[in-house]
Amino acid sequence: MQLELSAEDAAFRDEMRTFFTTEVPQEIRDAVANRRELTKDQIVESQRVLNAHGLAVPNWPVEWGGKDWSPLRRHIWHEEMQRADVPAPLAFNASMIGPVIAHFGSQEIKERFLPATANLDIWWSQGFSEPDAGSDLASLRTTAVRDGDEFVVNGQKTWTTLGQYGDWIFTLVRTDPDVKKQAGISMLLIDMTSPGLTVRPIELIDGGHEVNEVWFEDVRVPAENMVGELNSGWTQAKFLLGNERVGVAPVGATKRVLAQAKEWARETGQLDDLLTASRVAELENELLALELTALRVVAHSADGKPHPASSVLKLKGTELQQAVSELVVDLAGPASLASGAGDDSDLPWWSRRATPAYLNLRKASIYGGSNEVQRQIIAKTILGL
């Protein structure tokens, strides 16, 4: 047992640190540090800088631009990125559909989509959840019926994050209604400019427009756009969701916000208050425990399969992310009410952004497999209950 990184891994960390703090435009990093919503162009630009240096999709197979890194190096890459306030590569592309296409897609589909996906030339949206299929995803009802060389898709998807920017959407559709629900699902890639496809915004509790409904009315999709075999979509879905869970423990980003919160607490004289200081200290300690747990998990997941304890990371990671956003709202106090004020307000920017950020982050314990689903996974697969 030893705590120090090996000389090679320490050099790798320095290399990543230098890259993220010098190559990604300062303006984009400032926007992240200032908890501002990024524009589409900023997200695209940042990912293209990463991709130009071969650092956008390290988790993919090497032949498609991935790096054959150890889990520890991938972890360091991710942590240093967050530490430098660099936005992560778009999850729908880099963590979700990219690995699925690389693993299950035909050579033709790989060549057609993977380079454009890595470079964010295609912006992917996710079409999984439906109004009646949330945690029980397999009960989805959007249908795809074969008609010659095409499928005809009808139904509704929801919670499609940033769907307003989407060029393509990867969907789970029902292709056989007469078998066990998991056995009749396929994965289809659909061009979002197709006739009959409509994106409608959903306004969220923070006042923002982040998610959408996507409606399909007789949308015709070429049969060649299916990833994997007909009716094998549940396999791809489980593969994708397994990857998603690993990617959502935002340790570094939460640490950054907590460090900022401490600064704001100091500026407003609240850090001298023992109740506030102990709340901060307790959060810091839990974050440290989470970070070390993440390190233990990456150190033990050499075979590429997610460590069972990755459910702990998702669950605790999102809880702490929420708890830190809650701390910031409370530090802002009455100034947090001024969430609609512009820059001519006398109140500090962070206090004006505190509540929308807090409200927005309530989503974190719901997406990526709700935290109750994670408890189910822990109880069943780890504790054998």
Next chain:
Amino acid sequence: MDFTYDEEQQALREAVRGLVGKAYSDYEQRRQTVAADPGFDEAQWGRMAEMGLLGLPFSEDDGGVGAGPVEISIVAEELGRVVAPEPYLTSVVWAGGLVSAVGTAEQRAEVLGALSAGESVLAPALAEPGRRWTNDATAVTASVDSDAWTLTGTKEPVPQGARADVLVVSAMLPEGGTGLFLVAGDAEGLTRTGYATHDGGRAAKVTFDGTAATPLGEPGADVAASIATVTDLTRIMACNEAVGAMETALRTTSAYLTSRKQFGVTLNTFQALTFRAADMYISLELAKSLAVWATMVVGSGSPAEIAEASQRASLQVARAGRHIGQEAIQLHGGIGMTAEYSIGAYTSRLTALDHLLGDATFHLRSLAAAVGDHAEVDPLP
């Protein structure tokens, strides 16, 4: 960075697990052992000495084995798994650690040699009535008369204070500061009133009345800083012991949920219960991460870094210990309240560990006071 045991450490773990498992994997054996004084099995203590466990932390020159913190943590964790009542933490890690840190070469060889050989039990006589986890002493005062030192005052609770062959006592020095002293268990002017503690252990009120004592190390030197560092190390090992106890508490609870039937089905049918067990697992994993980390800091860190690591690990483990200990009983229901069944002993031991060395509030207070000193906490050096 490496979180795994090497082959020798794995072998040590297997050996210790075998030794303590043979003695206490049947909970009834543990129950019988703690029922009679001195609250542990002298023969088992001897076997631990034979395996080299009692001399693990001490240098070979002092009659020990010269192992590192990881090895000590392995022993602590395995003892925790079966709530073994042998006073490893207090006698070897804490009292022995004080002798190792402060004693002269001669004292170390004599006292630690006997401790390592299983011939002598030490007791750390540090706690004072009315005070909470301090490194200095005020309730016992030291006097010197032409090189002859005596102690006067009261220490309580002293772990294994009645059974101990040698007491390691902190006392206020004539010129101020805190010194450490060795006092023989049979010294004149020493009154020891022993009693059982709730976790099956033993402690004592120890009264000194002009009792002859030998200064540990240089006579008259203030060693409060050494007491602090050894206590921090002991805290980290207590965290490892607690991790072992929490693992068993959770495993026992899970096993109970899958076997106990009510309403015609096993309890794990009820999500209200399984979700609570899942939360226990989360507490355990987070606590284990900090215990392992703090153990590694002992190997490479400065005293200040070790102190901070011990506070961080102790806080997390204290919270987890309360959570897991309480839920383990609740998920068992009535059977969890009985002395005959094992689970309550785990909760009791976890509670005792908390109060032996400093509870969550105590450590959080230190961390809160220092929270403005750094921007972020970075676990890697």
